[in-house]
Amino acid sequence: MIKTRKITMLAIIISQALVLHYIEGFIPVLAPGAKLGLANIMTMVTLALFGFKEAMIVVIIRSVLGPLLGGSITGILYSLSGGILSGLVMSVLYLNFPSYFSLMGISTAGAVFHNIGQLLTASWIFGTLGILYTYLPVLMLAAVVTGYFNGLVTRYILNYLGNKLDIKV
Amino acid sequence: MIMDKFMKPKIGDLFIYLFIVVLIGLSLLGLRTMSIDRSNTVVQIQLDGKVIDSYEISQEGEIEAREIRVDSGQGGYNIVRISSEGIAVIDANCPDKLCVRSPNIKVPGQSIVCIPHKFVVRIIGESQGDNAVDDTAS
Numbered sequence: 001m002i003k004t005r006k007i008t009m010l011a012i013i014i015s016q017a018l019v020l021h022y023i024e025g026f027i028p029v030l031a032p033g034a035k036l037g038l039a040n041i042m043t044m045v046t047l048a049l050f051g052f053k054e055a056m057i058v059v060i061i062r063s064v065l066g067p068l069l070g071g072s073i074t075g076i077l078y079s080l081s082g083g084i085l086s087g088l089v090m091s092v093l094y095l096n097f098p099s100y101f102s103l104m105g106i107s108t109a110g111a112v113f114h115n116i117g118q119l120l121t122a123s124w125i126f127g128t129l130g131i132l133y134t135y136l137p138v139l140m141l142a143a144v145v146t147g148y149f150n151g152l153v154t155r156y157i158l159n160y161l162g163n164k165l166d167i168k169v
Numbered sequence: 170m171i172m173d174k175f176m177k178p179k180i181g182d183l184f185i186y187l188f189i190v191v192l193i194g195l196s197l198l199g200l201r202t203m204s205i206d207r208s209n210t211v212v213q214i215q216l217d218g219k220v221i222d223s224y225e226i227s228q229e230g231e232i233e234a235r236e237i238r239v240d241s242g243q244g245g246y247n248i249v250r251i252s253s254e255g256i257a258v259i260d261a262n263c264p265d266k267l268c269v270r271s272p273n274i275k276v277p278g279q280s281i282v283c284i285p286h287k288f289v290v291r292i293i294g295e296s297q298g299d300n301a302v303d304d305t306a307s
C-alpha cells in the first residue's frame with residue numbers, strides 16, 4: 001500500500017476508534033467498570049490489515065486521546081496500560097498462532113488482558129491488590145461476552161474492507 | 170469470505186476460556202485470604218518512634234494472655250499485657266503512671282502512650298463495621 005494511503009487509513013481508523021470509545025460511554029453497562037470495548041474492534045482491524053507496529057500505534061494514540069475526550073487525564077494511565085498489554089497479547093495470538101485461535105478468541109483474550117492491565121495499574125496506584133481481586137471476576141465474565149461480540153464485528157468489517165480495499169489479509 | 174479461517178471456534182479459544190476460569194478462581198481465592206487478613210490485627214510496640222515489637226492477635230476466639238516487659242533505657246520499663254480483655258499496661262516505673270491507669274484498648278486505632286518513656290503500644294489493622302466510629306472518636 002502507498003505510504004500516503006496507509007497514513008490516511010490509520011488516521012481514519014484512529015478517529016473511528018475514538019468515536020467508538022466516546023459513544024460507548026453513553027451505553028449503560030451492568031457491572032461497574034465493565035465496558036463494551038468497541039475500540040478494540042479497530043485495533044484488531046489494524047492488526048489484520050497492517051500488522052503489529054501499526055496496531056500498537058493505533059492503540060497508543062487512541063489510549064492517550066480517548067481519556068482526553070472523556071474528560072479525565074488520569075484515565076490515560078489506565079487506558080495506556082490496558083491498551084498496550086491487550087495489544088501485545090492480541091498481536092502475539094494473531095500473528096504467531098493464527099491456526100489455533102479464532103477472531104472471537106483473540107478478541108476475548110484482548111479484553112481479558114485489557115482488564116488485567118488496568119486493574120494492575122489501579123492496584124499499584126492504590127497500593128492494594130484488593131482492587132484486582134474484587135473487580136476481576138465480574139470483568140472476566142463481561143469480557144467473555146463483549147470479546148465474542150467484538151470478534152464477530154471485526155470479522156464482518158474485515159470481510160467488507162478486504163473486498164473494498166483490495167487488501168490481502 | 171477471506172476471514173473464514175478465523176471464523177470457527179478453535180482449540181486455542183478453549184484455553185482462553187480456561188484461563189478466564191482460572192483467573193476468576195484465583196481472584197476469589199485472593200479475596201478470601203485478604204478478608205482473613207483483615208480479621209487479624211497487630212499489636213505494635215513503639216519506643217522513641219521506632220517499632221520494636223509487634224504481635225499478631227486474632228479478633229475471634231480467645232487470646233492467649235501474655236505479658237511483655239519493655240525496657241526503655243535508663244532503668245525505665247513498661248509491662249504490657251495482651252489478653253482477651255484487650256491490651257493494657259499493667260506496670261511501669263514512669264513518674265506519672267498514666268499508661269497504667271489508661272483503660273484497656275481493644276479496637277484498631279487505639280493506643281496507650283507513656284510519654285516519659287517515649288513508649289507507645291497501639292493496635293493497628295483495618296477495623297470492621299461499627300468500630301470505624303470508635304476509631305475517630307478515640
